[in-house]
Amino acid sequence: MRYIPTTDADRRAMLATIGIETLDALFSDIPSEVRAAFRPLGLGSLSEMEMVAEVEALAHRNAGATRCSFLGGGIYDHYVPSVVGHLTSRSEFVTAYTPYQPEISQGTLTAMFEFQTMISELLGMEIANASLYDGATAVAEAALMTERIRGRGRIAVARTLFAHVRRVLDTYTWGSGIELVEIPYTDAGSIDRDAIPEDVSAVIVQTPNAFGLIEDLEGLKERIGDALLVVSTYPLALGLLKPPGAFGADIVVGEGQSLGLPVSYGGPLLGLFATRREFVRQLPGRIAGRTVDADGAVGYVMAAQTREQHIRRWRATSNICTNSALCALTATVYLAAVGGEGLRAIARSNLEKAHRLADRLTASGQFELVFDGPFFNEFVLRAHEDPKSLMQRVESEGFLIGGGEELSELGIDGALRIAVTEKRTDAEIDRFVEVLGGAA
C-alpha cells in the first residue's frame, strides 16, 4: 500500500525488537470473542486511477452542480477569487492540527487573530472567536451562552429564522432544558415587537430574515429590557448594511459560507460568533491572542483556554474542539483579497441585481412580492402559477429556484424565494426572466 512506508524487512526487525513473532500477537489483548465476531466489508482495494473514475462518476451525477442557481436561504453562490484556493490549499495550513504548540503554529494562529479582527469589524462587535461548525450551531451556542449569563430558563426566538437554523436550535435547547418561546412576524414580515415575551434570557432575531427582509434593529435592544440581544446575520451583506453591533446587539452570529466558501451541499460551513469583551470568559470555542516570546517579539497563542473542555471538562463553556479552522482561514484570505471597499462593492452588486430582477418580475404583472419591506439580495415572490409547476419549468431550462416548502412552514403558501448574487450575469438574468415570463 502506497500510503505505508514500512517494508517487510522493517516489519520483521520491529517485531524482533518488540520480542514477538507475528503481528497477530499485537492484538491478543482484544477479547477473543470480539476478534472472532469480526467481519470485513467485502471491499477490494482500487488503484488511484480506478478510484478517481468511480468517485468522479458520482460527481457527474449531480445535475444541480452545473445549473444556474437562484437558491439562497442562508447558503449563497458567490464569486471566489482564484487566489483564495491557491493559498488555503498550502499543505502547511491543511495538514496541521489545532495549534496546541504555538511556536510551530504561528501561521494558523496569526490567521486566527486576523480572522477575529475582521469578523469583529464586519459584525460591529468587540471580539470574535476563531469559528464554530456552522451558522446554525453558532445560534445554538449563543442560546446556551445567554442562558449561562441570565439563567431564566426561557429564550425568545423570532419565527423568521431559517428553518435549518431553527431545527438545530430546537435540538440544543431541548438537550439543555431551555424553553423556546416564538415571536411571531407582522403582516410586513418583520419581528412583531409587541409580542416579545418578558423574563427571557435572550431574544434571538435574524437579519436579513427568512423572507430576505432586513430587520430594522433600531431601538430593539432598549425594547427587550435586560434580556440579551442575539442577532444572526449574513456577513457578506454587512459590506453594505449597518452591522448588528451598531444597534447594541450582545452576541452576533452568522453563517460565514458567503466569505469565500463553496456551497458544498451544506458542509463544511463556517460558524461566526462575536460578542462584547465583557463576556470573553463565557465565549464558546477557541480564540487566538497576542503575546510575546522570550525575546519580546510579537507572537500568537490560544487565549483564555481555561474556558475550554480540555481544561475545564464538564464546566467548560462548550464541548467544541475541532471547529472550522480551514474555513475560517478561507474567509480570512477572502476578506484580505477583496478588502473592505471590495466587499462593499460586491454587496452593492448583490443588492442591485436582486432589486433589478424583482422590479422586472413584478413589472410583468405575473408576479408580486409577498412583502414590501427592504431586502438585500433575496426576496419572496408569489406567481399567478402553481409554484411546483413553475419550479419544474425553470429547472428544465437549467435554473434552480426553491424555498417553497420552508415558506409554507412559515405560513406563506404558494410562494418562492429567489436569491441573486453578484455571480449571476446580465445574460443569465435576462434568460431567467424570459423563462419565468416576466417583462423583458
Next chain:
Amino acid sequence: MKTIFERPRLEGASDWIPAPSGAAAEAERALGQGLLRDAAPRIPTVSEPIVVRHYTELSKANFGVDDGFYPLGSCTMKYNPKVNEALAAHPGFASVHPSVDPSQAQGTLELLHRLTEHLIGISGMSAVSLQPVAGAHGELTGLLLFKRYFERRGETARKRILLPDSAHGTNPASAAIAGFTVDEIPSDARGRVDIEALRSMLDETVAGIMLTVPNTLGIFEDGIVEITSAVHDAGGLCYFDGANLNAFLGRARPGDMGADVFHFNLHKTLSTPHGGGGPGAGPIAVSEPLAEYLPVPRVVASGDRFDLDWDAEHSIGAVQSFYGNVLVAVRAYAYLLRLGDEGLREVGEIAVLNANYLQERLKGTYELPYEGRCKHEFVLSAKGLANEISALDVAKRLIDLGVHPPTVYFPLIVREALMIEPTETEGKASLDRFVDAMEQIAREAQTDPDLLRSAPHVASVRRLDQTRAARDPVLTYPLDAAEEV
C-alpha cells in the same frame, strides 16, 4: 509575524467582479441611511502579490504532516492522500446547493449512502448518521440519543454519565451540554477501568458510560465485554469515543464489544486533513434500539434512486444545518475505496506495530508508567529526567530537532505525560530518528538543561508567554491604530 493590517495598502476597491451599475445607488437610497453602514468595513485593500506573499509567509511558520513526523497522541496525524483533496474540490461536489431537490444531487446522495453502509460495516452496528461534524459533536449527538431513549422509556431519573478519569475533555463537556451530570470512574493499577469500582457506581440513576477504546493511555480495555455487560445489566447505555479507531481497524468492531453509540473521527482514522483545527466529521454509529432517534434528514435508497427522509417521529432533530460535512465524507469515501479490507487491516496493524516499537525503544530512557502491550499510542512520563526537565521542555526541544511534539500533560492521570502516536504512515527510519531525538534530549537534560528550558531555538518565534495572553487577552488588531500606519 506581521498581520495583513500591517502590509502596504492600495486605495479604493479591487476589481474582482464587474463594477455595480448605476442602479445600485438607487437601490441603496431606497433602503435608507438607517440600514446602511457609515463607511466600508476597515479591512485594508491590498494588492494580490502582497496577499500571496503574506499568507505564504504565514504558512511557512506552520508545521504540518507534510513537513515531518507529527506524533501528536490522540490526534492520529497520518498522511492525507492528495487525490482526496482534488476530489473534494471537484465542482461536481462543491457546487451543489444544499436546498436543491434530491434529484439534482443523486451522486452526492449515493456517495453518502455508500459511506454510511461502509461505516455501519466497520463499526458492526445498526445505523449511522453522517450529520455530526466533529468528534465532540458526535458525542453530543450520541448523548442526546441517550436522553431521548430514556425519555421515551419514562426513565427520567437516569441523569448520570460515568467516565474514566483518563477520558478526553470533550466527553464530560458533551455530557454536561446534553443535560447530564458526570462522575469519574477510577483507573486501576493496569491503567484500565476499575471494574469493581464501576459496578459499585451503577444504579438506576446512571444513563450510561463513556469510554475511549482503546483508552487514552493507548491500552485496550481487555475487560470491555464485562464492562458493557455490567452497564447494560444495570439498564444503562454504552458510548464509545472513536478517536482511537486506528488501533483496531480491520481486527475488531465496537458493535461486537457492546457499544450503543460509536463516533468516528473521519479526520483522524479515515485520513482527511485537520486543517489547523477543522473542519472534520464525527459520524455516529448506533445500536438497534437507538436507531429511530438518529438526526434527520436521513439518506435513503430506493433501488438506484436516493432521497432525503425527514419522516422520523422520535428523532432528536437536526444537529447541523444540512447533511454534515459532505466534502469530508467525499475524502473518507475515496480513502476507503483505495484501501479496501486489506488496506484497512494493514493500517491498524502498522499503526500498532509502530507504537509498540517506539514504546519498546524508549521505555529505558523515559519512564513508562503503564507497562505492557499498547495499541496505536502510548504514554511516557518526563518526570524522571535530570534537572527537573519537564514534558513541556521536551516538547519544545523536539521542535528544534524537526519533530512536532507529542501531546503533553494528557491524560491527566500521568504526571508530565508525553502521549505518542506515530500512526501507520511513518516508516522505521522516521521512527528511529525520533528515538535518536528523544535520547539526545534525555542526555541534554543532564548536560545542558538550559538548552531545553529555553527551547525552541529554530522556530519563527521563541517560547511564547501563555500567561500574559491569558491574563490580559489581546484578541483583535487595533484597527484605529492601523489606519495611522
